[in-house]
Amino acid sequence: MNIIWRVPRADRxxxxxxxxxxxxxxxxxxxxxxxxxIKLLRYHPELALEKDNLMSLCGECHWLIHHPITIKKQLNEERW
Incomplete structure (x- = not known):
């Protein structure tokens, strides 16, 4: 972990x-x-250490943010 990131992370x-x-x-x-x-680092590197852009999360919620569950509509309807 980058040493610069440790302080704002611990503060948040x-x-x-x-x-x-x-x-x-x-x-x-x-x-x-x-x-x-909150605003992804990839698109907003200037907000990397901004307190307003950081949110404390548990591992499960963090995973759900980055891997949302989407329900897809069935492509074809099977008839039996």
Whole structure:
């Protein structure tokens, strides 16, 4: 982990009481183990260390953000 990233990451976790913010919105309490960039670093590198662009998340919620579950419509209808 980049040493420059450690300070804002630790600060954001502490500010948000080490709680997953997505779980908190659903009324659950889960410990946050990750800090997520709300606006993706790939498209907004200038916001990499901005506190307003960081969100504390648990591993499961972080995974769901990057791998959303999509329900696809069935292409053909089988008739038996």
């Amino acid at each position: 976790l502490e500010e948000q009481h080490n709680e997953c913010q997505m779980c908190k919105d659903r009324g659950l309490v889960e410990p946050a183990t990750m800090v997520h960039h």
